[in-house]
Amino acid sequence: MQGTVLCGINNVFTVLSGKLRYECRLKGKTLITETEEYNPLAAGDSVEFEETSLNPPQGLITSRLPRKNAFIRFNKKLRKPQTIAAGFDILAAVTCVREPPFRPRFLDRVFVSAPENCERWLICNKTDFSATEEERKRLRGFESIGVRLFFVSVKENRGIEAVRSAIDGRCLFLVGQSGVGKSSLLNALRPDAGRRVASVSQKYNRGRHTTNYSLLFPAENGLPEIIDSPGIREIEVYGIEAADLRFHYPDFDPFAEHCAVSGCRHISEPRCAVREAAENGELDEDRWLSYTNLYGQIEHRYGSRR
Template identity: 45%
Template sequence: MGERLQGLVLYGINNIYTVGDRDREVVCRIKGKILGEEKDEYNPLAPGDQVLYELVDESVGQGAILERLPRRNSFQRWNKKGRRPQTLAANIDGVLVLTAATEDFFRPRFVDRGLVLAEWSGLPAAVVINKIDLGRDGLLEQRCRVWSDIGVPVFFVSALHGEGVDDLLDFVRGRALVLCGQSGVGKSTLLNRLVPGADQKTAQLSRKYLRGVHSTTVGRLFQHTDLALIDTPGVRELELWDIDPEGLSLFFHDFRPWSTHCAMTGCTHLHEPGCAVFQAVQRGQIHPDRYESYVRLFEELAARQVYG
C-alpha cells in the first residue's frame, strides 16, 4: 500500500485518468469498486475532481485512484445516449458559454440552455461571442442585450485575432471555469489564447457543412498560474433534466417583471388567457426569440417527465 496522495483530475479516457499533483502528472486507473458504485452517473470522475490516489509505479508515473473527494459543485448535463446525468466539470467557479457571431454559428438557444443549466447548478455564467472579426450585426447585438440586461456578462471576442481577449482574460483570472460551446465555434482557439501552452489542435471546418468536424475527444482541464479552464469537446447539446417545467420561467429573469401579473396562478405562459408574459412578447418587451427558447425548453422538459 502506497502513501495516499491528493490530486486533481485533468482528463480521462476509457476509465484511465490523468491526475495532476503539482507539476507531476500521474496516469491512474480506478482501484476496486470505490467509485464504480455510482450507477446513476454516466461518469464517476470529471475534470476538476479532487481525488486520493497512490503511486503504483513512480518511475513511469502510474497510479491508482482510491477515492473521489466530496465535490463543492458540479456542472452536469443529461447524457441522452447513456440516459444518465454526465458531469462535465467539478469544483468550478462558473460557466463560459461560447457561441460565434456569424449567422451560421450563432446559437442563442444553446446559450439559453447553458444559462439555465448553470443557474440550476448554482453557478454564475458569462456568454462569449467569438469570431467578431467576421462581422456583428444589429440583430446579434439585440439578442445579446437580453443577456446583459439580466446581469449576465457578455464578451465579444476574436479568438483568432485577439480582439476583446484581454477583457475576457481579466474575467477568467483567479477562477476555474468550464467552457461550453458547439464544435466549430472556436473553443480550442480560445483556449490556446487564454492558457499559454494549452496547444490544442484547432479543427478545420468541414466545407460542405460549415460545421466543426465532430470529434469524440474528452473534457480536459488546462491550468496556468491563476486560472483553470475545462474544455468540453464533443458536447453538442446541454440537455436539461430534473427541472420541473412549471418552474422553468423562474430561470428566465427577463420574464419576471410580467410573470407575477398573469391572470392565472401557476401560469405556464404557453397558452393561458390573460398571460402577461405572452402580452409582453407581443408588445416587444420580451424578446420573441427568448420566448421561443422558453417554449422549446418547456416542451422538452415536459416530454422528459412523461417519457423519462
C-alpha cells in the same frame, strides 16, 4: 492521496497531485456515486487515490470528493446524465454569429444548466464577422439574466486581454457548440496548451469532433486555470422539472407578477403576462419560444409531475 482530475479517456484518468501527473484507473469496477451516471468523474473533480507507482506516477482512484459544482447535461443517446466539467468558478459559454450560425436557444440551455454558484459569461468570438441588429439584440439580452458579455476575435487578437484579466485567478470553464472557437481561445489565453483547432468544415465532414473530451489546464507559471470541453451539439437539461423551469428565466420575472393565474407556467394559461410581453415585444419573443420549446422537451421526457 488527493488530486484533481485533468481528463479522463476510456477510464484512464490523469490526476494532478502536487506537481506530478498520475495515470490512474478506478479501484474496483466502478466508483460509487449518488446517481447512475454516464461518467462518474469529470475534468475538475477532486479525488482520493492510492499511489501504486512513483516512477512513472500511477495510481488507483478510491473516491470522488464532494463537488463544489458541475455542469451536467442529459445524454440523450445513453439516457444518462453526463458531467462535462466540475469545480469551476466561471462558466463561459462561447458563441459566434457565423460559421457556425448563431444558436441563441442553445445558449439559453447552457445558462439554464449552469450551476447557481458560478459567474456566468458569454464570449462572442469571431467578431471579424458582423452581427445583424437582431443578433446583437439577442446577445445583449443575456445581460438581463446576469451574464457578463465579452466580444472577441481570436483571429484578429481582439478582446483577449479583457477576458484574461477578468479571470482574475479563478477557474474558467469553456463550453459551446463545436467550431465557435473554444480551443482557439484557450490557445490564446494559454500559449502552452497547444490544443488542436480544426476548421468548421473539417469537423462536419469527418462527422466527429476534434476535441472529444474535457481537459483541465491547471494554473501554473502565472497562466489561468481553464477547462476546455468538447463541442456539444445539443443540450438536454438535466435535473430540472418542467414546472420549475420558469425560475431559470429571471428576465420573465417583472412580467410574471402580472399573470392572471397564480403559479402560471407561461405556456398556454389565459392572460399570461409573459406571453403577452413576448407578443408585444417587451420581452424577446425568441426567449419565450425557446422556453416553451425546452418546457415541452422536459415534459416529454419526465411527464408532468405536478
